[in-house]
Amino acid sequence: QLQLMESGGGSVQAGGSLRLSCVASSYSATNYMAWFRQATGREREGVACISNGGGSTTYADSVKGRFTVSRDNSRNTMYLQMNNLKPEDTGIYYCAAVPWPGGERPSLYEYEYTSWGQGTQVTVSS
Numbered sequence: 001q002l003q004l005m006e007s008g009g010g011s012v013q014a015g016g017s018l019r020l021s022c023v024a025s026s027y028s029a030t031n032y033m034a035w036f037r038q039a040t041g042r043e044r045e046g047v048a049c050i051s052n053g054g055g056s057t058t059y060a061d062s063v064k065g066r067f068t069v070s071r072d073n074s075r076n077t078m079y080l081q082m083n084n085l086k087p088e089d090t091g092i093y094y095c096a097a098v099p100w101p102g103g104e105r106p107s108l109y110e111y112e113y114t115s116w117g118q119g120t121q122v123t124v125s126s
Helices: none
Strands: 004-007 010-013 018-024 031-038 045-050 057-059 067-072 077-082 091-099 120-125
Touching (some): 057 067
Antiparallel strands (some): 018 077
């Protein structure tokens, strides 16, 4: 399993932007990767995921058009650019990864991923 570490969280006002980073401890280019988030009192939900090479992405409806997931395999790093943030985006953001040798693509379900980071807090005030 990969060791994953998120960074880039913080507090912003509604309409602001943040960029999260997730660094893997070793070669991650063979892994499908994803961002999840969890608000207080709510279940963790998938936000975005990206294929090994970055050519395929999936987003939750709630973030489409505002968030962009990308990755730089030379740096073993995945990013989440978050624009036009809303108070409902507040929560702990986690990155996740799973080896993907091909076949059916993972999506935005927790059970699909085997490596997880510790999370980074994002707070959006109105």
